[in-house]
Amino acid sequence: MTRVRFFNNDRRLLPSRRLPKSMLPKVLTMSALLVSGLLASTNSALASGFNDAATLEKVAAAKAGTVAAVDQILPRQHRCSDSLMLRSAALSPAQEQAACAQLAAIEQRFHQLFQSAGKAVKHDHNRMLRANIYKSKQQYTEFAGEHFQMPTDNGGMYLEGLPDQPGNQAEFVAYQREQGQVWNLSHEFVHYLDGRFNLYGDFCANLHDSHSPPENCPTPAPDTPYLVWWTEGMAEYVAHGSDNPEALKLAAMPQFQLSELFHTGYEHNNGSDRIYRWGYLAARYLLEQQRPKVDEMLKLVRAGDYPRYQALVRSWGTSMDQDFSQWRQQLVASQPAASSTATNTAK
Numbered sequence: 499m500t501r502v503r504f505f506n507n508d509r510r511l512l513p514s515r516r517l518p519k520s521m522l523p524k525v526l527t528m529s530a531l532l533v534s535g536l537l538a539s540t541n542s543a544l545a546s547g548f549n550d551a552a553t554l555e556k557v558a559a560a561k562a563g564t565v566a567a568v569d570q571i572l573p574r575q576h577r578c579s580d581s582l583m584l585r586s587a588a589l590s591p592a593q594e595q596a597a598c599a600q601l602a603a604i605e606q607r608f609h610q611l612f613q614s615a616g617k618a619v620k621h622d623h624n625r626m627l628r629a630n631i632y633k634s635k636q637q638y639t640e641f642a643g644e645h646f647q648m649p650t651d652n653g654g655m656y657l658e659g660l661p662d663q664p665g666n667q668a669e670f671v672a673y674q675r676e677q678g679q680v681w682n683l684s685h686e687f688v689h690y691l692d693g694r695f696n697l698y699g700d701f702c703a704n705l706h707d708s709h710s711p712p713e714n715c716p717t718p719a720p721d722t723p724y725l726v727w728w729t730e731g732m733a734e735y736v737a738h739g740s741d742n743p744e745a746l747k748l749a750a751m752p753q754f755q756l757s758e759l760f761h762t763g764y765e766h767n768n769g770s771d772r773i774y775r776w777g778y779l780a781a782r783y784l785l786e787q788q789r790p791k792v793d794e795m796l797k798l799v800r801a802g803d804y805p806r807y808q809a810l811v812r813s814w815g816t817s818m819d820q821d822f823s824q825w826r827q828q829l830v831a832s833q834p835a836a837s838s839t840a841t842n843t844a845k
């Protein structure tokens with residue numbers, strides 16, 4: 499996240515970032531993903547936006563410097579499990595249940611993939627993620643900045659915080675769109691799981707080139723290779739599995755070698771297609787075709803040995819490029835009418 503990238507009006511990408519200690523959490527990005535499990539809403543109250551008298555009163559209070567407390571604006575609390583709490587303005591009970599079920603499935607998939615249940619990295623106290631969901635973009639814009647000390651010119655953020663500090667609370671902050679859906683919920687939840695079970699340390703400890711506010715990670719950034727391809731690509735892979743029509747569309751094009759994708763960053767060598775779709779292809783290829791290499795890599799990043807991770811990736815060099823290219827072509831060829839496959843990706 500350079501903090502916030504606007505590729506178009508609907509797609510705001512925030513790569514992972516961490517807030518300075520004075521501000522709390524770390525922020526991860528959002529790719530433009532729709533959480534299909536939350537689409538069901540027909541509750542008109544959810545779409546009522548920002549025009550009711552109570553909300554206008556709160557806006558006035560905010561302008562007067564007396565912003566309503568987060569619990570007043572987000573009064574609904576629903577505990578999905580020991581690892582997930584929902585706090586919202588207007589999720590219906592059915593939407594809460596749908597979100598819980600969807601994220602429980604994501605959690606199960608993640609732990610099956612990495613055999614990581616019960617095996618958090620050392621010094622990580624983020625036992626639970628709290629998803630804070632405002633009822634509209636307007637409400638989010640008005641209150642989230644005050645409530646979480648974060649920018650709100652985006653589609654939502656994941657704030658990892660300082661996981662080594664007991665009592666730290668990881669927060670996902672987002673809002674419902676017109677039909678009640680919440681963007682990127684699965685993707686952000688994978689960031690939480692990745693940060694807790696795969697990547698040692700907080701956002702600034704991981705390898706990337708983002709040092710803009712609010713995370714303010716120290717400059718200069720380390721040299722590439724980074725972990726952006728993994729962080730964002732793996733989150734897409736776990737969130738969507740093989741159902742990623744946009745990435746499969748790109749897979750037909752010889753735009754990137756695998757060896758190039760390891761150098762993907764948020765500030766340079768970036769772009770939403772490269773970060774999210776090509777990141778997905780890279781992560782999926784490694785996970786499905788080169789698993790021993792992933793396991794070797796995970797041993798290092800779980801221990802926080804990022805210099806050795808970089809040495810490992812450099813040692814791979816271009817050795818997998820040709821195989822990656824062939825795999826992409828096979829993937830495309832195996833898709834029946836891939837271009838018309840239904841998508842759950844928001845545009």
Ligand SMILES: [Zn+2]
Nearest residue numbers: 526527528730
């Ligand atoms: Zn992300």
